Amino acid sequence: MKKKFALVAVLGLVAALALAMVGCGSSSSTKKATSATSATSAAAASASGSLTMQDGTLTVISSLDFPPFENLENGEAVGFEMDLIRALGDQMGLTVNIQNQAFDSLVPAIAAGSTADCSISGITITPEREEEVLFTDPVIDSNQSLVVLSSSSYTDAASLQGKTIAAQSGTTGSDWAKENIPNANVVDYQEATACFSALAAGQADAVSIDLPVASYTIRTAYSDCKIIQETPTGEQYGIAVNKNNPELVSALNDALAEIKANGTYDQIYNSWFATN
Numbered sequence: 001m002k003k004k005f006a007l008v009a010v011l012g013l014v015a016a017l018a019l020a021m022v023g024c025g026s027s028s029s030t031k032k033a034t035s036a037t038s039a040t041s042a043a044a045a046s047a048s049g050s051l052t053m054q055d056g057t058l059t060v061i062s063s064l065d066f067p068p069f070e071n072l073e074n075g076e077a078v079g080f081e082m083d084l085i086r087a088l089g090d091q092m093g094l095t096v097n098i099q100n101q102a103f104d105s106l107v108p109a110i111a112a113g114s115t116a117d118c119s120i121s122g123i124t125i126t127p128e129r130e131e132e133v134l135f136t137d138p139v140i141d142s143n144q145s146l147v148v149l150s151s152s153s154y155t156d157a158a159s160l161q162g163k164t165i166a167a168q169s170g171t172t173g174s175d176w177a178k179e180n181i182p183n184a185n186v187v188d189y190q191e192a193t194a195c196f197s198a199l200a201a202g203q204a205d206a207v208s209i210d211l212p213v214a215s216y217t218i219r220t221a222y223s224d225c226k227i228i229q230e231t232p233t234g235e236q237y238g239i240a241v242n243k244n245n246p247e248l249v250s251a252l253n254d255a256l257a258e259i260k261a262n263g264t265y266d267q268i269y270n271s272w273f274a275t276n
Contacts (some may be wrong), residue, residue, distance in 0.1 A: 001063065025067065051247050053116075057094060061106055062119060066103070068080050069122045069237075070122070080140070087264050087265075098110070118248065119240045122210060125236050125238040129240070137256055142211060143210070146207070146229040147196075148225065150224050156229045160184060163206065164204045164205050165177045166203070168209065173208040177208035200222065215272075239252055248252070
């Protein structure tokens with residue numbers, strides 16, 4: 001009987017030791033996993049798909065009618081911000097999927113949080129928009145401008161009093177015209193390019209639009225137009241993200257800082273805005 005009890009005791013000791021070893025191994029693995037997780041950057045987390053709706057993909061909505069920032073050419077999204085968001089995606093290890101929709105629907109869509117991860121589309125960071133969405137660090141600065149036909153006699157905002165002003169719906173250009181041109185008839189168009197078409201067709205006396213867009217459009221497509229007023233509004237564009245996803249904002253900011261540091265940002269900027 002003593003031998004039997006001794007055998008049982010030995011077996012019990014072996015089992016206890018085995019459980020202790022398993023327990024130690026599990027604890028060690030947990031510590032390693034925890035350490036690895038805590039060391040993972042926001043960009044790496046986004047690459048795994050944890051910050052985006054679709055694993056490995058950054059879904060972006062943009063209004064592809066605002067050159068040189070975004071435009072649709074031969075079925076492809078091109079422009080400064082299009083190159084920029086693709087560079088950010090590369091930096092984060094994500095494939096960028098760009099979808100086209102009307103500008104005035106972009107911020108509401110991101111606020112709803114059901115169709116895209118973010119929006120980049122010449123979106124000025126404003127207190128009103130910050131009530132609806134989060135913004136990344138600014139990606140570029142901008143001001144406002146007024147454009148007229150070169151043959152016209154208009155000289156500034158005051159000379160356009162009571163005239164018809166074309167502007168893109170939902171933009172700060174539209175807001176500026178309504179607030180600063182007395183008795184103006186501001187007609188909102190869905191597309192920025194449609195504003196210049198209206199001006200050329202005599203349907204508008206001027207276009208109120210962001211200065212970089214005005215300069216680029218006159219240089220590349222509407223040489224018979226001129227800028228009569230540049231207004232230093234100090235605007236900054238940002239990337240809009242749903243308020244429930246501050247981690248994606250951090251990841252985008254990290255990527256933006258990195259491409260600025262490695263020269264990629266400057267290369268993209270110069271390819272669209274350098275005039276020499």
